[in-house]
Amino acid sequence: MIGAHLGLDVGGTASRWVACDASGAVLARGSVGGATAHVFNSAERARLAAVFAQLAEALKSAGLRADSLSAGLTGFGAAAAEDIAGLALAALGLPREAVLLMEDIILAYAAHFQPGEGHLVSAGTGSIGIHVGANGDVVRVGGRGILIDDAGSGSWIALQALDRLYRTLDRNGSFAVMQVLADEIFALVGGADWHHVRQYVYAGDRGRVGTLAVGVARAAERGDATACAILREAGVELAALAGALQARAGTKPMAFIGGVLTLHPLIFETLAENLPGQAVSRPIIDGALAAACLQSDHGGTQWRAILAAGPRLG
Known part of the structure; x- marks a missing residue:
């Protein structure tokens, strides 16, 4: 061996x-x-x-x-x-001394930055931003879970879409004014009736809910205005996480990672627009x-x- x-x-x-x-x-x-x-x-x-x-x-x-x-x-x-x-x-x-354990976001930071070098924002099912200082101190923003925030994450995008769909239904009695978004979301849910959505959302976990963000991206590709607005808002929220890190730990290069960034170009374009003049990257x-x-x-x-x-x- x-x-x-x-x-x-x-x-x-x-x-x-x-x-x-x-x-x-x-x-x-x-x-x-x-x-x-x-x-x-x-x-x-x-x-x-x-x-x-x-x-x-x-x-x-x-x-x-x-x-x-x-x-x-x-x-x-x-x-x-x-x-x-x-x-x-x-x-x-x-032996125990040969095992080193850490949060996955800390590992991601270490994979891209030297200690104290930059800020990292991750947007997947949830959203979180961190800075690890040269002395090992961690500044953390976000990452509190979808019941509190996780703004800009896949789960947040999905819940924003569902909220707007049902507010539209409550006002108008149908989803007609945002039918494209409704069709994409309900295709992933497996049905358009409330009992389908209720079971999908409340019987699952945040990861399952987050997969509905794919439907929002598909609707945006088809030109749905509400879907496009939600994706732009996600970009604004992710930029806000980076801005919070800058405010607390100083101006440094910012890296954004996570599956949300692959959903649609609008997200990264918007977050970059909201961080003018700043060093922003999207590393693998x-x-x-x-x-x-x-x-x-x-x-x-x-x-x-x-x-x-x-x-x-x-």
Whole structure:
């Protein structure tokens, strides 16, 4: 078996992994099942344990042995660190000091910026912005969940569309004035009757609700004015997250990531317009590769020290 530094980017629907050697050269990569870091929930704990078991099997099949593990996890919190590390140790046979755990957004920041270098805003099912300072202090904006905010996220876009559709129905008795948007949303829901929508929204989770943002983007492509307005508003909200980071942590380059940006060009165009004269980018981030490199000779000692101290989003 060849020893390897292992990087893991755990997502709710799938988890990507990369194995690299001491120099940072990739030895293998792949994907396993999805999970969250919510190990206080027995079902989620079992899902995460299965991720580590699948990962161990994938490494074995590739003729590799994990010498270290660096992992970013959706929903990670310091209180769960030892429990999660225990699951990883049981599957991979690593000593505790070889396991480095962090929030997935922290991993994404480390994959793109050096400590203190910039601001990162992520817009997927939810929305959040962070700045990690040179001393490891974290400034966090947003990311409070759809019941509080998550403005500009996929879930927010979907809920804005549903709200406007039903306000129109209440006023007019039909969806006729925004029929294109209604058709795209209800096609994804699987029916236009209220009981279809109610079951889809209230029996699911935020990830399922967020998929309806695709319908908003499709309606915008067909020229629906309401859909276009919602997408522009999402861009304004994401720019506001970046603006909040600038106000609290200084003017620095800003990077935007996440699936929402792929929905429609209006979103990124609008957020850039709302940050005039600022350095704005839309990088493609390989979190699993960045994680794998963290404990290799190729990894930065500054990031290793910061991450070992366990920076918290707050």
